[in-house]
Amino acid sequence: MLRWKYSRPLLALLLFVLAIAPLFAGNPLGKPGLQQTMAVAFLWGGLALTYDLLFGFTGLLSFGHALYFATGVYVSCILINHQVVPWWLAALIAMAVSSLLAFLVGAASLRTSGITFAMVTLAFGEAGHVIVNRNFFNLTGGENGIALDATHIPQIWIGVVNTKYIYWTALAALIFTYVVIWWVTESSAGRVFAALRDNEQRVQVLGLNTQHFKLLSFVISAALAALLGFVMLIAAGSAAPRFADSGVTISLLLMVVIGGAVTRWGAVLGGIFYSFASTRMQDLTQQESFKKIPHWIGGPIAEPALLLGLIFILIVMFSPGGLSGAYYRLRLKALSHKKP
Amino acid sequence: MNTLSVKDLHVKINESHILHGVSFEVPTNKVTALLGRNGVGKSTTLRSIMGFYPGTGSVQLNGVEILGKPTYKIVQSGAAFVPEDREIFSSLTVKENLSLAARGKNNEKAYESVYGLFPELDTRAQQLAGSLSGGQQQMVAIARALLNKNEILLVDEPTKGLAPKLVTEVADVLARVAHETTMLLVEQNLALVKRVAEHVIVMDQGRVIFQGGPENLSDAAWVHQMLGVSGGHK
Amino acid sequence: MDTFILIGITGIGLGALYFLIASGLSLIYGLMGVLNFAHGSFLTVGAFVGFWVASKMGAETSMPEFILAMIVGGLAAGLFALLIEQLLITRLYERHIDQALVTVGVSLVVGALLGGWFGNDLRMFPTPLWFLTAIDVGGAKIPADRVVYIATALLLLVGNWALLKFTRIGLVIRAGVENRNMVNALGINVKKAFSTVFFLGGFAAGVGGVLVSVYSNGVSPLIAGSYLIYGFIVVVIGGMGSVPGSFLAAMLIGIIRQFANYYVTGLGDFVVVILLAGVLLIKPQGLLGKVKA
Numbered sequence: 001m002l003r004w005k006y007s008r009p010l011l012a013l014l015l016f017v018l019a020i021a022p023l024f025a026g027n028p029l030g031k032p033g034l035q036q037t038m039a040v041a042f043l044w045g046g047l048a049l050t051y052d053l054l055f056g057f058t059g060l061l062s063f064g065h066a067l068y069f070a071t072g073v074y075v076s077c078i079l080i081n082h083q084v085v086p087w088w089l090a091a092l093i094a095m096a097v098s099s100l101l102a103f104l105v106g107a108a109s110l111r112t113s114g115i116t117f118a119m120v121t122l123a124f125g126e127a128g129h130v131i132v133n134r135n136f137f138n139l140t141g142g143e144n145g146i147a148l149d150a151t152h153i154p155q156i157w158i159g160v161v162n163t164k165y166i167y168w169t170a171l172a173a174l175i176f177t178y179v180v181i182w183w184v185t186e187s188s189a190g191r192v193f194a195a196l197r198d199n200e201q202r203v204q205v206l207g208l209n210t211q212h213f214k215l216l217s218f219v220i221s222a223a224l225a226a227l228l229g230f231v232m233l234i235a236a237g238s239a240a241p242r243f244a245d246s247g248v249t250i251s252l253l254l255m256v257v258i259g260g261a262v263t264r265w266g267a268v269l270g271g272i273f274y275s276f277a278s279t280r281m282q283d284l285t286q287q288e289s290f291k292k293i294p295h296w297i298g299g300p301i302a303e304p305a306l307l308l309g310l311i312f313i314l315i316v317m318f319s320p321g322g323l324s325g326a327y328y329r330l331r332l333k334a335l336s337h338k339k340p
Numbered sequence: 341m342n343t344l345s346v347k348d349l350h351v352k353i354n355e356s357h358i359l360h361g362v363s364f365e366v367p368t369n370k371v372t373a374l375l376g377r378n379g380v381g382k383s384t385t386l387r388s389i390m391g392f393y394p395g396t397g398s399v400q401l402n403g404v405e406i407l408g409k410p411t412y413k414i415v416q417s418g419a420a421f422v423p424e425d426r427e428i429f430s431s432l433t434v435k436e437n438l439s440l441a442a443r444g445k446n447n448e449k450a451y452e453s454v455y456g457l458f459p460e461l462d463t464r465a466q467q468l469a470g471s472l473s474g475g476q477q478q479m480v481a482i483a484r485a486l487l488n489k490n491e492i493l494l495v496d497e498p499t500k501g502l503a504p505k506l507v508t509e510v511a512d513v514l515a516r517v518a519h520e521t522t523m524l525l526v527e528q529n530l531a532l533v534k535r536v537a538e539h540v541i542v543m544d545q546g547r548v549i550f551q552g553g554p555e556n557l558s559d560a561a562w563v564h565q566m567l568g569v570s571g572g573h574k
Numbered sequence: 575m576d577t578f579i580l581i582g583i584t585g586i587g588l589g590a591l592y593f594l595i596a597s598g599l600s601l602i603y604g605l606m607g608v609l610n611f612a613h614g615s616f617l618t619v620g621a622f623v624g625f626w627v628a629s630k631m632g633a634e635t636s637m638p639e640f641i642l643a644m645i646v647g648g649l650a651a652g653l654f655a656l657l658i659e660q661l662l663i664t665r666l667y668e669r670h671i672d673q674a675l676v677t678v679g680v681s682l683v684v685g686a687l688l689g690g691w692f693g694n695d696l697r698m699f700p701t702p703l704w705f706l707t708a709i710d711v712g713g714a715k716i717p718a719d720r721v722v723y724i725a726t727a728l729l730l731l732v733g734n735w736a737l738l739k740f741t742r743i744g745l746v747i748r749a750g751v752e753n754r755n756m757v758n759a760l761g762i763n764v765k766k767a768f769s770t771v772f773f774l775g776g777f778a779a780g781v782g783g784v785l786v787s788v789y790s791n792g793v794s795p796l797i798a799g800s801y802l803i804y805g806f807i808v809v810v811i812g813g814m815g816s817v818p819g820s821f822l823a824a825m826l827i828g829i830i831r832q833f834a835n836y837y838v839t840g841l842g843d844f845v846v847v848i849l850l851a852g853v854l855l856i857k858p859q860g861l862l863g864k865v866k867a
Binding site: 390392410416423427439440488 | 746753755756764864
């Protein structure tokens with residue numbers, strides 16, 4: 001098993017390789033196809049991490065996280081397309097709007113807890129989905145969504161040859177998210193979050209207002225999700241209702257549970273794996289050889305949700321803590337074997 | 341003859357070790373009082389016997405091991421439980437509370453004797469249990485246990501939070517019931533204990549530190565300090 | 575006036591569909607603390623099995639045939655719910671978050687299986703022809719199928735009430751919603767009540783699935799989506815574990831949503847969410863919910 005002093009330099013090395021790979025033509029990451037897939041996967045990794053801050057670190061089972069991500073996508077897209085503000089200011093405003101929304105929704109729904117909280121956040125999240133679907137004031141484009149007007153953003157983000165810049169932007173957004181959440185969860189506020197998850201009463205006894213800390217976690221996570229939403233807008237080229245669907249939140253939950261909550265890297269890895277696997281499985285099932293499989297098997301397998309859903313159920317039933325949890329258990333075992 | 345025998349019972353709840361090898365006997369047809377300060381593990385002992393918490397060691401009811409069995413089976417094998425805070429079903433009527441508890445088919449006799457003990461429950465049969473006074477709710481809780489033929493009655497602080505007048509009423513009931521059954525009673529009220537108990541167990545910090553007759557409990561200051569109990573209202 | 579009646583009755587019909595979903599969700603949550611995301615798949619399974627039965631009868635069905643399809647769909651969904659409960663939920667006893675997660679997994683897998691087999695296009699549900707006619711109520715022309723929804727929901731409400739009120743298992747369920755540990759401590763195996771509630775909830779959802787597919791003009795693996803979410807909202811507004819509360823909230827939401835949508839298209843969903851926020855602020859335990867001790 002890896003020792004701590006090796007794992008950090010190794011992580012740095014991995015990041016370095018990921019960062020420079022698009023510069024060289026000889027490897028898969030030199031091609032725009034995989035660059036695009038990985039850019040989207042990085043963004044999902046980041047989103048999973050923002051969800052881990054809620055679900056893993058604070059113990060809030062929110063089913064409405066898509067709302068804040070979609071706010072990032074839509075608000076920045078609308079502001080850019082209508083040329084209200086420059087693109088970078090649009091991204092900042094989207095983050096601010098998302099934070100405000102999280103503050104309001106959080107203040108109302110945090111009056112409940114546990115499972116009720118899950119239901120209530122789900123309802124608010126769905127309201128967001130409904131709103132973008134309805135195309136109020138002709139702003140959101142209804143079911144078709146809105147295409148991003150490419151003339152108002154930096155030209156390095158436009159065109160297939162420039163996919164590598166999107167790749168780097170997504171990687172940078174992921175690293176930024178990771179650093180912020182690392183900082184938040186290792187700070188004194190972060191320890192309160194963890195204590196909240198384990199024993200809320202104990203925190204209350206210390207004289208801290210638990211609601212304020214939960215709300216803070218809710219708002220931080222929403223702001224970061226909005227930022228990732230802006231980058232997703234650049235990567236996808238449009239804002240579509242699927243970003244606001246409660247399916248997004250459920251995917252995030254799957255990613256965090258598969259990767260393992262509270263370890264940070266588990267959520268990121270879960271997100272990257274999930275996104276990558278979904279995309280690749282769809283490509284795979286388009287191939288000729290796949291069409292020979294009888295329909296009653298081939299049909300369901302062509303749906304990525306089948307395999308990912310089954311993996312998810314197995315992990316919940318038999319390996320709580322996900323992949324990273326299993327890793328730490330193995331490491332603990334190895335350590336206890338060494339010491340007699 | 342002992343109805344219940346607990347040997348070396350260890351219980352952990354959320355990683356904290358609450359009971360450290362509790363051992364005691366509950367003699368048949370006697371009232372045994374379990375005493376000790378708040379937080380020494382009296383309620384946990386009772387609840388572990390009832391199968392609410394998993395533990396190690398041995399708990400035997402009439403020679404049959406019940407530790408590790410699900411709660412409902414322990415109850416079916418003859419251990420009735422009257423919990424702290426009564427835990428009656430406040431949205432059900434008094435009658436519904438009782439019929440939920442009654443297990444036998446023809447239990448008119450059981451109802452008769454219970455209504456004999458608590459005539460108020462008969463007149464208030466259709467009232468919602470949540471609208472009863474604290475003392476009446478305690479009657480429902482005890483009546484639930486008495487409806488079935490039991491080997492032993494486990495009663496957890498029946499006078500807690502009751503007004504002095506009601507304490508006397510509950511004490512009267514317990515004294516009457518005491519003649520007919522084996523009982524393990526957790527109680528802080530020393531006067532009540534002296535009145536009904538024939539056997540006393542004292543716990544401290546998750547262990548049994550004394551077993552014997554109630555005559556050993558004087559009004560001496562050390563008893564009060566050790567037990568953290570009140571002398572009762574006289 | 576007739577538009578008023580039309581919108582009102584359509585709203586009640588919609589509310590009836592919400593109630594069929596919400597009653598099961600509410601009891602399952604109230605009794606076991608399980609937030610059941612698989613409830614939508616119970617609905618879909620019921621819809622597909624009901625569709626299979628009905629299409630055996632031809633392109634249109636007689637009323638008894640339709641009722642048969644509804645009952646078989648309901649039974650299939652009930653058995654499926656029982657299977658999920660026995661196979662997955664009971665093994666995660668008292669691990670509420672994990673239980674909710676597992677039901678999320680179930681809904682994904684069921685969606686993928688049905689989507690893979692049948693595709694996501696709508697398939698017309700064979701109904702009696704008179705469903706398409708209109709009934710005259712106070713001058714308003716009410717589509718006849720609405721009456722079927724309302725009658726079914728009322729029947730299930732009464733059946734539910736009778737079961738809870740007059741049977742032993744109903745008594746156990748009501749007591750268990752309040753305090754399941756104490757039910758155990760009276761020598762009753764409360765897990766039997768869990769299975770009953772899952773079966774009944776699945777049955778109601780399955781019957782609801784057949785009706786939802788009539789209302790949405792066909793069967794597809796996607797029909798459950800918005801109904802599950804409305805089911806959750808109804809449960810929260812009505813109060814967890816309270817079947818009458820679910821009924822009241824379902825009717826309220828159905829009617830309010832229809833009226834709001836009539837005046838401004840799309841406003842309905844928005845108003846419902848505002849209503850939800852309002853209820854949470856004023857009465858967090860819901861209209862008829864009890865504060866758990």
